[in-house]
Amino acid sequence: MTRVAVVGFACEVGAAGDGRTDAELLAPVVDQALEFSGLGPDDIGLIGTASSEFLNGVVGSIMGAFDALPGWPPRAHSHLDADGAFSLYESWVRLMAGEAQAALVCAYSRPLAEDKRSVLNLQLDPYLVQPLGPGPASLAALQARALIDSGRYRESDFSAVVGARRRLSAEDVLRSPHLASPLRAADCSTVCSGAAAMVIAVDELAARSAGRPAWITGIGHRMERQSLGGRDLTRSQSTRAVAVDVGLSGTALDVLEVHAPYSHQELILVDAMDAAGLGVVNPSGGALPADPVMATGLIRVGSAAAAIISGQAVRTAGHATNGPCLQHNLICVMAADR
Amino acid sequence: MSQALRAPHVVDFSYRRSTGGAVGLFLAGLAKGELWASRCPGGRVEVPPLDWDPETGAAVQDFVRLGDEGTVRAWTWVSRPEPGQPLDRPFALALIQIDGADTALLHVVDAGDEAEMAAGMKVRADWRVERTGSILDIRAFVPDPGRRGGLPQPPPATAPDADPPPEVVSNARMSYSYEPGLALSRFLRALAERRIEGGRCPSCSAVYVPPHPRCPACRVGPLEPVEVADRGSVVSYTVVHLAFPGLTLDLPFVSAWIRLDGTDVAFAHLLGEIGPDDVVVGQRVEAVWVVDQDLAPTWESIRYFRPAAVDGPGRDSEGV
Numbered sequence: 171m172t173r174v175a176v177v178g179f180a181c182e183v184g185a186a187g188d189g190r191t192d193a194e195l196l197a198p199v200v201d202q203a204l205e206f207s208g209l210g211p212d213d214i215g216l217i218g219t220a221s222s223e224f225l226n227g228v229v230g231s232i233m234g235a236f237d238a239l240p241g242w243p244p245r246a247h248s249h250l251d252a253d254g255a256f257s258l259y260e261s262w263v264r265l266m267a268g269e270a271q272a273a274l275v276c277a278y279s280r281p282l283a284e285d286k287r288s289v290l291n292l293q294l295d296p297y298l299v300q301p302l303g304p305g306p307a308s309l310a311a312l313q314a315r316a317l318i319d320s321g322r323y324r325e326s327d328f329s330a331v332v333g334a335r336r337r338l339s340a341e342d343v344l345r346s347p348h349l350a351s352p353l354r355a356a357d358c359s360t361v362c363s364g365a366a367a368m369v370i371a372v373d374e375l376a377a378r379s380a381g382r383p384a385w386i387t388g389i390g391h392r393m394e395r396q397s398l399g400g401r402d403l404t405r406s407q408s409t410r411a412v413a414v415d416v417g418l419s420g421t422a423l424d425v426l427e428v429h430a431p432y433s434h435q436e437l438i439l440v441d442a443m444d445a446a447g448l449g450v451v452n453p454s455g456g457a458l459p460a461d462p463v464m465a466t467g468l469i470r471v472g473s474a475a476a477a478i479i480s481g482q483a484v485r486t487a488g489h490a491t492n493g494p495c496l497q498h499n500l501i502c503v504m505a506a507d508r
Numbered sequence: 509m510s511q512a513l514r515a516p517h518v519v520d521f522s523y524r525r526s527t528g529g530a531v532g533l534f535l536a537g538l539a540k541g542e543l544w545a546s547r548c549p550g551g552r553v554e555v556p557p558l559d560w561d562p563e564t565g566a567a568v569q570d571f572v573r574l575g576d577e578g579t580v581r582a583w584t585w586v587s588r589p590e591p592g593q594p595l596d597r598p599f600a601l602a603l604i605q606i607d608g609a610d611t612a613l614l615h616v617v618d619a620g621d622e623a624e625m626a627a628g629m630k631v632r633a634d635w636r637v638e639r640t641g642s643i644l645d646i647r648a649f650v651p652d653p654g655r656r657g658g659l660p661q662p663p664p665a666t667a668p669d670a671d672p673p674p675e676v677v678s679n680a681r682m683s684y685s686y687e688p689g690l691a692l693s694r695f696l697r698a699l700a701e702r703r704i705e706g707g708r709c710p711s712c713s714a715v716y717v718p719p720h721p722r723c724p725a726c727r728v729g730p731l732e733p734v735e736v737a738d739r740g741s742v743v744s745y746t747v748v749h750l751a752f753p754g755l756t757l758d759l760p761f762v763s764a765w766i767r768l769d770g771t772d773v774a775f776a777h778l779l780g781e782i783g784p785d786d787v788v789v790g791q792r793v794e795a796v797w798v799v800d801q802d803l804a805p806t807w808e809s810i811r812y813f814r815p816a817a818v819d820g821p822g823r824d825s826e827g828v
Contacts, residue, residue: 189512191689
């Protein structure tokens with residue numbers, strides 16, 4: 171059976187608005203990912219990209235990113251309005267189906283909207299939820315409050331996550347004011363611009379790559395119902411189901427990278443994964459200190475892969491989420507050949 | 509990075525959405541001051557109602573009216589309401605389980621103070637007098653501490669008339685700070701100086717107007733800035749007969765693909781001072797610039813291209 175490995179990864183996250191376009195952000199990252207993999211542009215048989223045109227306000231903005239991609243002679247190309255990790259899933263399926271020997275997966279983000287709340291509100295049910303104008307932090311705060319009321323966690327547990335990811339003192343975090351109680355500004359990810367590129371390849375081509383291939387042993391995603399009042403917000407049923415699908419439940423990891431844009435969501439997700447051993451969680455810092463929306467999940471999977479490629483870890487997993495209150499979740503489990 | 513331009517940019521994603529089925533029925537109920545739920549074949553009661561049972565996928569045909577009282581299941585405090593939110597003073601955003609329902613409805617609680625809020629508190633809907641078939645027909649839920657709880661008496665149950673179903677208007681007008689990027693900023697700044705600056709690929713030597721961050725064919729970049737003439741040839745054209753916002757020429761006019769001399773890629777611009785019947789492919793054209801005080805970092809610094817009078821340098825062709 172065909173096996174697919176992550177063989178190259180690079181990303182850049184930075185403050186919003188340094189003036190570069192999507193292509194100008196992406197091009198050096200694509201170069202680095204290819205160089206890291208040891209494969210050349212001619213090896214790439216298909217391209218997957220992901221971004222959100224609602225975030226940068228430019229309809230058809232993917233066309234501007236073509237200059238950064240190995241686009242000539244033309245390749246099969248698929249673009250998603252979603253996190254890049256879901257584009258990775260699609261590219262993995264297509265490599266498994268024999269469409270190509272290697273794929274380049276890219277995601278990029280420039281949050282140019284003046285009111286990010288109104289942009290993210292467009293993800294919500296337009297009939298009964300959007301008119302209330304709830305905002306993403308308030309919806310996450312509802313979830314956080316429900317988690318506290320469940321008795322499983324306290325605000326100090328949220329602050330411990332913030333302290334670890336942002337390298338702050340948890341006590342200082344607890345002393346800062348609420349943004350949407352029980353969440354503080356530091357509990358919510360810092361949205362920024364960024365780009366990520368990943369090279370995946372099959373069998374012999376992966377074995378010829380420059381580093382140690384991070385073989386994908388399981389990848390999958392599941393989505394829950396849209397209605398926030400129709401699911402238990404304190405538990406991630408979709409993550410639990412995917413963790414079983416991809417063979418994460420009950421196994422031990424060296425590194426786990428979790429895509430949690432809010433501190434309490436890391437606790438919900440890690441509980442749902444039900445791993446026998448988590449290893450080091452979010453050594454990259456996770457989504458809190460730098461959240462280039464639409465690239466953040468791909469960066470989690472890529473960081474987990476890079477730990478194998480560089481020889482630091484044997485078995486890792488990366489997670490990505492999409493939608494309000496962890497509606498849609500993806501897990502990619504990777505391992506080195508022993 | 510200080511050379512990069514930025515400009516305000518507004519996008520309107522507004523839609524009028526038709527409703528129908530369970531959502532249409534629910535909204536029609538709200539217009540009457542009633543809350544309606546769907547009852548799945550397995551007995552699960554959903555507010556807001558659904559057309560299909562999320563557990564089995566079976567179609568839902570059973571809709572029931574509930575009272576307007578419920579229990580807060582989850583909440584957060586919005587201490588600084590923003591424009592577009594339902595209340596202009598601090599309120600709670602909450603998931604409210606209407607008595608008799610198995611799921612919760614997202615709405616707001618007008619509780620006055622965060623200290624009044626708690627999971628499990630009893631609330632009731634405060635209806636607007638003027639109702640239109642919108643989730644905002646409920647002004648807010650309000651604390652209802654005197655209530656003893658328990659299921660209310662089943663109210664009279666004649667399903668609301670949802671024909672035609674209410675429409676939902678989504679006004680999504682968003683402001684952006686548009687950034688054209690480093691390569692394009694340089695090109696636009698040159699236009700403000702009555703110059704056209706292309707980019708030459710250091711690998712294949714192709715010259716692009718406007719310049720790209722990298723050569724799309726070779727992936728090599730950045731391109732080398734190269735000054736190009738403001739005259740060239742028509743590669744192809746079309747005649748525009750339909751009016752649209754932002755028109756600067758009288759109808760009908762010619763929109764043309766123009767390749768400037770010494771460049772390899774054509775761009776779209778307007779043709780002026782020539783009738784649609786007189787244009788030919790290969791037509792020699794030159795830029796007509798706006799007057800000096802109107803020069804700005806935009807393509808509109810060139811009003812249009814016109815037939816080149818004399819086939820020589822066209823840099824001195826002032827705007828009319």
